[in-house]
Amino acid sequence: MTAPQNELDAFRADVSAWLRDNRPADPGFLLPQTFMEVGSDEQLDFLREWQYKVWSAGYLGLAWPKAYGGGGMDPAFQSVADQEMRRAGVPICFNVIGLGWAGPLINDIGTEEEKAKYLKGILSGEDIWCQGFSEPDHGSDLGNAQTRAVREGDEYVVNGTKIWTTMGNYAKYMILLVRTDPEAQRKYDGLSFFLAPMAVPGVETRPIRKLTGEYGFTETFFTDARIPAECLMGEEGDGWKIAMKTLQYERGAEAGAAGGLAFVRIVIDDLVAGLAGVRRDGAPVLEDPLLRDQLVRLVMEEKAIALGDRRAAIAPLATDYPLSLPLSHKLRWTEHTRRMRQFAINAQGADGARYVGDDDALAGGFWQRAYLNSFSATIGGGTSQVQANIIAEHVLGLPK
Amino acid sequence: MSLTGNTRIAFSEEQAMLLDVAREFCRAKAPREIVRAQLETPRGYDPDTWQAMVELGWTAIALPESAGGSALGPGSVVPVFEAMGRAMLGTPLLSTTLAGQLLGRAAPGMHEEVLADIATGAVATIAALEGGDWGAAPQCHLDDDGRLVGSKRLVGDAHVAAYFLVVLAVEEAPALALLRREQLDPSRIRESELIDQTRRAATVDVTGVEPLALIVGPAVAPALRDVELLGALYVAAEAAGSAAACLDTTVDYLKTRKQFGKLIGSYQALKHPAVEILCEVDSSRSFVYHGATLVGDGALDRDAEIACRMAKAQATETLCYAGDRAVQFHGGMGFTYECDAQLYIRRAQWVQQQYGDAQHHRKRLAGLLLDAA
Numbered sequence: 001m002t003a004p005q006n007e008l009d010a011f012r013a014d015v016s017a018w019l020r021d022n023r024p025a026d027p028g029f030l031l032p033q034t035f036m037e038v039g040s041d042e043q044l045d046f047l048r049e050w051q052y053k054v055w056s057a058g059y060l061g062l063a064w065p066k067a068y069g070g071g072g073m074d075p076a077f078q079s080v081a082d083q084e085m086r087r088a089g090v091p092i093c094f095n096v097i098g099l100g101w102a103g104p105l106i107n108d109i110g111t112e113e114e115k116a117k118y119l120k121g122i123l124s125g126e127d128i129w130c131q132g133f134s135e136p137d138h139g140s141d142l143g144n145a146q147t148r149a150v151r152e153g154d155e156y157v158v159n160g161t162k163i164w165t166t167m168g169n170y171a172k173y174m175i176l177l178v179r180t181d182p183e184a185q186r187k188y189d190g191l192s193f194f195l196a197p198m199a200v201p202g203v204e205t206r207p208i209r210k211l212t213g214e215y216g217f218t219e220t221f222f223t224d225a226r227i228p229a230e231c232l233m234g235e236e237g238d239g240w241k242i243a244m245k246t247l248q249y250e251r252g253a254e255a256g257a258a259g260g261l262a263f264v265r266i267v268i269d270d271l272v273a274g275l276a277g278v279r280r281d282g283a284p285v286l287e288d289p290l291l292r293d294q295l296v297r298l299v300m301e302e303k304a305i306a307l308g309d310r311r312a313a314i315a316p317l318a319t320d321y322p323l324s325l326p327l328s329h330k331l332r333w334t335e336h337t338r339r340m341r342q343f344a345i346n347a348q349g350a351d352g353a354r355y356v357g358d359d360d361a362l363a364g365g366f367w368q369r370a371y372l373n374s375f376s377a378t379i380g381g382g383t384s385q386v387q388a389n390i391i392a393e394h395v396l397g398l399p400k
Numbered sequence: 401m402s403l404t405g406n407t408r409i410a411f412s413e414e415q416a417m418l419l420d421v422a423r424e425f426c427r428a429k430a431p432r433e434i435v436r437a438q439l440e441t442p443r444g445y446d447p448d449t450w451q452a453m454v455e456l457g458w459t460a461i462a463l464p465e466s467a468g469g470s471a472l473g474p475g476s477v478v479p480v481f482e483a484m485g486r487a488m489l490g491t492p493l494l495s496t497t498l499a500g501q502l503l504g505r506a507a508p509g510m511h512e513e514v515l516a517d518i519a520t521g522a523v524a525t526i527a528a529l530e531g532g533d534w535g536a537a538p539q540c541h542l543d544d545d546g547r548l549v550g551s552k553r554l555v556g557d558a559h560v561a562a563y564f565l566v567v568l569a570v571e572e573a574p575a576l577a578l579l580r581r582e583q584l585d586p587s588r589i590r591e592s593e594l595i596d597q598t599r600r601a602a603t604v605d606v607t608g609v610e611p612l613a614l615i616v617g618p619a620v621a622p623a624l625r626d627v628e629l630l631g632a633l634y635v636a637a638e639a640a641g642s643a644a645a646c647l648d649t650t651v652d653y654l655k656t657r658k659q660f661g662k663l664i665g666s667y668q669a670l671k672h673p674a675v676e677i678l679c680e681v682d683s684s685r686s687f688v689y690h691g692a693t694l695v696g697d698g699a700l701d702r703d704a705e706i707a708c709r710m711a712k713a714q715a716t717e718t719l720c721y722a723g724d725r726a727v728q729f730h731g732g733m734g735f736t737y738e739c740d741a742q743l744y745i746r747r748a749q750w751v752q753q754q755y756g757d758a759q760h761h762r763k764r765l766a767g768l769l770l771d772a773a
Contacts, residue, residue, distance in 0.1 A: 268403050272770065292766035293759070299403045299769055300710055304683035306407045311686045314409060316416040320644060321678065328679050385672070392671040396651050396678060399666040 003074040011077055015084040018057055023090055024050055030356060030364055032216075034263040035096035036166050036376055039214035044170055047094040051125035054093060054260060059085075061099075061123040061258040064107060069120030070258070078259035085261050093260025097166065098122035098129035101249045102175045102195070104256030105242070109234070114195065118173070123258060130171035132162040132196070132220060133243065142177070143188050143240060147222060149178040151236075154229050156180075156194070158202070158222040164380070168205040168218030171198050176227075177243050180236045191239030194231045202226065212356075212372045266337070266370060268295075268302050271344050274363055278348055285347055294343060301336045305329070324395045331387040334377040341371035403769055406703040409686070410693045414472065415479055418461075422483035425456065430489040432740065438490065439597040443560065445491045454521035458493060462697075463500055467515035474501060474630050475692035478637045482688065485641025488743050490598035492523040492557035494638070498631050499524035499565050505623035506576055507615045514563060514578070524563035526627070527552035527604055534628075534756040540568040540606065542614075548577055548606040558589050558602035566606055567624065570614070574621050577611035584609065596750030598743070626700045631755035632712035633691045639715035639751045640684040646722040646744040647677050650729050657731075664729075673725050680718040687711040706768055709761040716751055716758045723748035 027046050032038050038047065054060045055069075062078040064070025071077070093099060103122045106114050121127030138144045147160025158178060165174070176194040184190030198205075202225030205218035234242055248254035272295065278285040285291055311317050312325035344367035345352040356365035378384045392398040429449050438444055453459070461477050463469025470476075477497055484493065500518045503511055518524050530539055530553055540550030552566060564584070566577040588605045651674060654665030664670055691707040694700075700708070723745035727734040734741045752758070 272403065286770050289763075289766075292770060293762050296713075296762045296765045296769060299765075300683075300687075300714060303404045303407065303710065304686055304714065306404055307409060307686035307690050308682055310407055310409045311682075311689060314411050314689075316419060317409070317411055317685065317689055324678055324682055328675075328682065331675075332679055385668070388672045388675045389668065391675045391678065392665075396674055398651065398654055398671050398674065399663045 003076040008076055008080055012080045012084060015059055015081050016088070018059070019084060019088040019090060022053065022057070023088060030366065030369065031091050031264075032094070033092075033266065033370060033373065034376070035092060035094050036380075037212075037214065037216045037373060038094055038167055038170070039210075039216045044094070044167075047091060048125045050091050051093045051095060051260065054085075055123045055125070060093060060260050061103075061119075063256075064103070064119060064123070064258055065115075068107075068115050069123045075255065082259050082261065086265060089264070090261070092262060092264060093125075093258075094167075095122060095125050095128055096262045097131050097171075097175070098127065098173075099258040099260055100262060101131065101246050101257075102129045102173070103258050104249045104254070105175070105233075105246050106195070107256060109242070109245070114233070118195065121172075127173060128167055128171045130165045130168045130174045130198070130220075131246075132165060132174045132176040134162065134164045136161055136163045136219070142243060143191070145177050145179060145191060147176075147178045148182070149180050149192060149194070149227070151180070151229065152226075155226045156229060156232070158196075158225045158227055160222050162220040162222075163217075164208075165205065165218045165220045166216065168198075168220045169207055169215075174198055174220070175246065177239050180239070184237070188240035189237050191243070192236045193233045193239040193242040194227060195233055196227050196231050200225055200227060210373075211375070212369050214369075266341075268299050268340065271295075271298075271340060271347075271367075274344065274367065275347055278351075278362070280347075280349060285349075291347055298336070298340050298343060301332075301339070305332050305336065308332075321395050324391070327391050327395055328387075330381065331384055331391065334374070335384055338371070338374040338378055341367055341374050345371055405706065406694065407690070408693050409690050411689060415476055415692075418476065419479035419483065421456070422458075422480045423486065425452070426483050426487035426489055430484075430487040432488075435488050435490075435598065435743075442591075444598065444600040445489075449489070450491050451521065453491060453493060459496055459500075459521055460519035462497065463515050463519050464504060464512075466509075467504075467512045468519040469515070471697075473696055475695045477634065478688060478692035481634045481637035482641040482685075485638030486645045488598055488642060488645070488747065490600070492525070492560055494631075494634055495525040495556040495561070496523050497634065498627055499526050499563065501630055502526055502565055502576070502623055502627040503578070503615075505626055506620045508619070510615075511578065511613065517562070522562040523557055523560045524565065525555055525557050525561040527555040527558075527564050527566045527606070528624075529553045529555075534760055538567045538569050538574060540566060542568065542570065542577075546610060546614075548609045548611065550607060551603060551605045553603050554592060554601045555604045556599070556601050558604050559591060559600050564604065564606075566611070570616050573616070574624055576615040576620060577606075578613040578615065579606070579609060580612055583612065594750060596746045598747065599750055622699055628755055629700055629705055629708040630695060632761065633688065633695065633708040635751055635754040636684065636691070636708075636711035636715035637688045639719040639748075640681065640688045640711075642744060642747050642751070643677070643681045643684060643715065643719040643722040646719070646726050646741075647674070647681055649740050649744070650674060650677070650722070650726045653730055653733075670729055673729075677718070677722045677725060680714070680721060684711070684715040684718045687714045702768065706765060709765050709768075712755065713758040713761040713765070716748075719744070719748040719751055 059081040062071035062073045063075040066072035149156040149158045174196045176196040179190050180192040181190035202223045204221045207215045208217045280288045308325045354361035356369050460469040461472050462474045465471045562581050564579040590603045592601045657664050688711045691711040694704040694707045726741035727745050730741050733739045
């Protein structure tokens with residue numbers, strides 16, 4: 001199925017016009033740049049209302065089935081809507097675990113009952129989803145998850161702890177990876193996957209305060225928590241397979257996400273625009289020769305990544321180390337982002353010392369907070385150091 | 401418009417084929433021992449290899465058909481330079497290609513016999529520098545009798561050049577004087593000692609020489625600017641190739657050298673810089689082929705200028721870093737002349753200085769990117 005170009009163009013014009021008329025007013029507080037930064041009730045309420053509005057207007061879940069709240073349309077329409085939202089710079093659609101991971105998973109392998117029960121609430125934002133994969137002692141080693149679930153009649157009794165649960169304190173459901181068979185020969189075969197309710201006795205969340213001073217993640221404790229057996233997805237022992245499939249959605253390797261912006265993209269143009277009024281040595285900071293040199297370096301970093309994505313698609317120009325460009329993208333982008341945001345504070349002069357909450361902070365302390373938050377990407381999903389090891393070993397063939 | 405701007409990379413089948421042929425040629429004709437055998441010879445390259453390159457048509461790739469060229473555009477030479485950089489193969493192809501571009505751009509449709517000569521292997525070179533400053537205006541000029549007054553520095557491949565394009569000022573505007581080798585007494589060409597022993601350059605004293613032809617007019621200044629950008633791009637292409645080869649050399653050593661009972665490549669202190677070099681090499685290649693995509697026979701536009709300057713700024717620093725770490729990571733071996741790391745670190749210093757170093761280009765990029773209306 002391919003959407004006709006004229007229909008897409010007309011649709012683009014509709015989205016664009018709608019966004020122009022419905023762009024939310026500045027709420028007067030800093031909005032999250034990613035779904036991992038929803039730290040206050042006022043932020044949550046604002047984003048929830050926005051997502052509902054986008055969905056009601058017909059610009060979210062366009063490719064999901066109509067019967068479950070979707071648009072039943074070609075995915076190309078959602079891409080157009082996302083592009084226009086990105087261009088317009090509107091807030092994110094915050095329910096990302098649902099929209100991007102749990103939703104497509106349920107759409108692909110869920111039962112009719114599961115689809116009917118969960119999908120619409122994901123799109124409307126009424127049902128917030130979180131993910132229970134990582135554990136305190138097993139940050140990157142997912143296959144080693146130790147949270148236990150034991151079947152008792154129509155229920156499973158769950159004990160253990162999950163960590164880095166984004167919006168754990170707001171979520172109604174969790175995609176939960178647990179160990180049902182500790183005796184399994186392969187540790188992976190002992191895992192099972194649940195679409196688990198959060199509002200049951202024995203499930204407690206404790207917000208984790210981030211280095212920014214804000215919230216966004218929780219630690220989630222299960223103490224004899226009883227979860228209905230019907231919440232098991234697939235069969236016992238399917239957990240690893242389903243979790244890996246979920247990660248494919250997370251990494252964008254598999255299509256199916258409902259769409260919407262998962263994060264606000266901050267690029268070098270935003271930085272240059274943001275520095276327009278800043279002065280150094282009595283002149284505009286953008287005239288300072290040393291800062292100009294650093295800015296050019298940052299532009300080059302950003303452009304090199306974009307060019308690398310292009311070159312990776314040209315086979316004769318990606319021969320020597322074919323995996324190099326795809327495997328290094330995360331490392332390069334996140335490290336570049338971190339450097340750029342550090343520079344953004346540096347370039348502010350004395351005002352770089354101010355933080356969110358200070359009326360005189362440049363852009364409300366946006367860059368300061370963005371810099372501190374940038375570590376979520378250089379650490380989460382495999383630290384930069386682990387990434388470098390992976391590239392050294394899998395691309396360059398260096399010994400472990 | 402965004403600062404990242406144009407991110408186009410196109411690579412034709414013809415270019416892909418050229419890249420294949422060039423890499424294969426360099427593997428066959430310029431294995432490392434052959435390149436090394438030329439390091440301390442006066443000529444610096446094997447004339448048979450040069451002849452073979454001419455026969456493959458490499459001197460004619462970007463020249464107009466009317467002069468016996470293939471008219472594939474200046475971007476099509478880039479894969480050849482990348483392959484040569486990988487092999488560390490010298491030869492006067494760089495000087496000759498750029499001189500052909502300059503003559504063709506500054507005096508379109510004229511001097512086709514010279515271009516035809518170049519297409520069939522006559523070496524040509526641009527005599528531009530008078531000191532170490534790539535940003536300086538030429539002081540070389542004509543006396544009242546129409547004879548040149550001046551001395552040119554670091555003229556690439558002057559020792560074998562059949563044609564010289566001397567940059568001078570005529571009535572405060574840049575101009576070119578075309579000279580044939582026969583017009584220069586051998587004593588006028590004083591060979592320089594270069595840090596990169598695969599290269600040759602000389603000081604050329606042109607005082608008192610009457611040009612074979614004088615090229616003046618409004619086309620000269622833009623032609624010079626465009627050729628400086630193409631020079632930056634070609635040198636960047638060579639540097640990207642050299643840096644990739646340098647990385648391979650280092651990685652091979654990290655995989656075989658044992659210390660304290662372990663392969664040294666298992667240490668993260670060596671692994672992580674190797675990955676950093678890999679990423680920088682990737683960026684260099686991306687910028688280089690982006691530049692190759694945007695340059696054409698016409699005047700280079702803003703996007704092409706940005707691309708060439710970024711390619712040079714990136715590839716230069718990449719090779720400097722790759723060469724520097726290659727020496728260090730080879731330990732005591734890296735301090736010897738026998739180790740190939742010396743070839744790369746020496747090439748890096750030469751590359752840095754050709755057609756403007758990284759700072760030279762970033763300074764101009766700042767103007768292009770940050771001051772644009």
